[in-house]
Amino acid sequence: MPDTSPPSTEGVRVSKLMTERGLASRREADEWIAAGWVRVDGALAVLGQRAGADARIEIDGRARAEQARRVTLLLHKPVGYVSGQAEDGHEPAALLLTPGNRWRGDASGIEFQGGHRRGLAPAGRLDIDSTGLLVFTQDGRIAKLLIGDETRVEKEYLVRVRHLRPGRLPDAELARLRHGLELDGQALRPARVSWQNEDQLRFVLREGRKRQIRRMCEQVGLEVLGLKRVRIGSVSLGPLPPGQWRYLGEHERFV
Secondary structure, rough: OOOOOOOOOOOOEHHHHHOOOOOHHHHHHHHHOOOOOOOOOOOOOOOOEEEEEOOEEEEEEHHHHHHHHEEEEEEOOOOOEOOOEEOEEEEEHHHHHOOOEEEOOOOOOOOOOHHHHHHHOOOOOOOOOOEEEEEEEEEEHHHHHHHOOOOOEEEEOOOEEEEEOOOOOOHHHHHHHOOOOOOEEEEEOOOOOEEEEEEEEEEEEEOOOOOHHHHHHHHHHHEEEEEEEEEEOOOOOOOOOOOEEEEEOOOOOOO
């Protein structure tokens, strides 16, 4: 007879263990447990179950197949679109993810299917007045990797600026951009900031506070005239035209 005893109240939730081990997102873990695709120490897992930190977790091959079918899209977001839901009369960037806007240079070999637009969510954000690489994914593991509180994935930006004070930006202020500023009472992580040319800075960050770069620049007397995200981890925007998208290739990884 099946074991009908209530889940253990000791240990860590199995779904949390799966997430911590990189096996699945939290949502995927719950879905797989409900489908009967997860075993803990040889026994079928149930929703809400807890287990020891060293528990053996086995995943049914059907779950892996389902996970492999989930896609990630890379969009070159133009200025004027919001990253998430429509707001203040502005359209969401997701409206651009149509077959007609797929970049002809997409070399992924993935055939577009209607189901690829289901459940897509932006993994991060770009302000309405910013442009560049924006990721949409069905894969919770990628979303967690890119926007989780502990993410360490680099994000690179080209930022056109104007100094509001006489002369050029002093080296001491450039050093503060690299490390020494805080936002909302919290110190920022160290950043790599350098001059790309006489009016453009290159920022490489490992965090993403709201309007972070614009607010950092304000603190040192710089006005941001244009901001473009050109890289997330190992994935670059490259020649992808504004308003068009492509699939993340099978062998591409953010880290």
